[in-house]
Amino acid sequence: DAMVIQNPRYQVTQFGKPVTLSCSQTLNHNVMYWYQQKSSQAPKLLFHYYDKDFNNEADTPDNFQSRRPNTSFCFLDIRSPGLGDAAMYLCATSRDQVLVTQYFGPGTRLTVL
Amino acid sequence: AQTVTQSQPEMSVQEAETVTLSCTYDTSESDYYLFWYKQPPSRQMILVIRQEAYKQQNATENRFSVNFQKAAKSFSLKISDSQLGDAAMYFCAYPSGTYKYIFGTGTRLKVLA
Numbered sequence: 708d709a710m711v712i713q714n715p716r717y718q719v720t721q722f723g724k725p726v727t728l729s730c731s732q733t734l735n736h737n738v739m740y741w742y743q744q745k746s747s748q749a750p751k752l753l754f755h756y757y758d759k760d761f762n763n764e765a766d767t768p769d770n771f772q773s774r775r776p777n778t779s780f781c782f783l784d785i786r787s788p789g790l791g792d793a794a795m796y797l798c799a800t801s802r803d804q805v806l807v808t809q810y811f812g813p814g815t816r817l818t819v820l
Numbered sequence: 821a822q823t824v825t826q827s828q829p830e831m832s833v834q835e836a837e838t839v840t841l842s843c844t845y846d847t848s849e850s851d852y853y854l855f856w857y858k859q860p861p862s863r864q865m866i867l868v869i870r871q872e873a874y875k876q877q878n879a880t881e882n883r884f885s886v887n888f889q890k891a892a893k894s895f896s897l898k899i900s901d902s903q904l905g906d907a908a909m910y911f912c913a914y915p916s917g918t919y920k921y922i923f924g925t926g927t928r929l930k931v932l933a
Contacts, residue, residue, distance in 0.1 A: 711864075738919060749911060749923035750865075757919065797865070801919075808855075809921070811865040 710734070711812035713798050719818045720788050728783040728815045730798030739781040740809065741773060742797040750797055756781060785817075793819045822847050824914050826924035833902045834932050840887070841897045841927045843912030849873075853915055854888070854895045859926075860908040868910070871895060899929075907931045 711732045720726040730739065738757050742750035754763045756775045770792070772784040785792055798812040823846045833839035845854070856868040871879045871888050878886050883903075887896045899906055912924040 740919075747909075747926070747928070749925050752920055755919055762919070799865075808867045808870070813862075813864040 711798055711800055711810050713796075713812035713815050715815060716813060717816050717818070719820065720785075721820050722789065723787045726785050726788055726817065728785075728796050728798075728817070730781045730783070730812055731779050732798075732800045732810075733779070734800055734802075734810060735778060736800035736802050736810070737778075738801045738803065739775060740797075740799040740801075741771075741781070741783050742799065743792075744795040744797055744814070746794075753783070788817070788819045790819050793817055822914060822916050822922055824912055824922050824924040826910075826912055826927050828927045829925070830928045830930070832930045832932055833899070833906075835902055835904060837902055838898060838900045839902055839929065841899075841910050841912075841929065843895045843897070843924055845893050845895060845912070845914050845922075847893070847914065854886075855913040855915075855921070856884075856886070856895075856897045857911045857913055857923075858906075858908045859911065860905075865911070869897065902931050904931050904933060 714729045740755040741753045744750040753767045770786050775781045795814045795816050797814045799809045801809045825844045852873045854871045857865050858868045859865040869879050869881045869884050871886050883900045885898045909926045909928050911926050913921040916922045
């Protein structure tokens, strides 16, 4: 089945220790998104790629970076995680614009000690 | 500014009964789409239903239907014959620009056996 896969599902890191979260998709979609979702809140868009074009949200901290080496993979790098970065990180894809469905991965839950 | 409001943080429904989740939004656009997404506990977010604003007919997907009131900027989700598997967070979403959703704050639906 075509899908969006996120690894790992659970990630524990220490305060200030860099961490990378991974997302892959078999849908061959042009657009990939990274969201941060804190407990019982709506997902907050961090950035998205349209093909190789990177689009950062204005309020995304510099601590968060992303890479998309090819159509299938996208990575979220958190350079120096703080306690406030503990959250669920969701990857999503869409064929093109948001006028069509976004397909979400199961998320990676990040714990910062 | 475009906003999406879900005024019910939590709702409960008895199994097999009907429940309606509310969503209001604000936009100056005339043509747009609206979405309801479902996020079950520890599972990925999936699209429940989509409404195109220029269509007067309310969208329906099996037990899920919407009551779309364009003039009132209201987009409620009705779940008929509620099942235990319907228990989830439900997010109303409005596309802002080409690639970004504005999500409501979510409604947690509990289904009572």
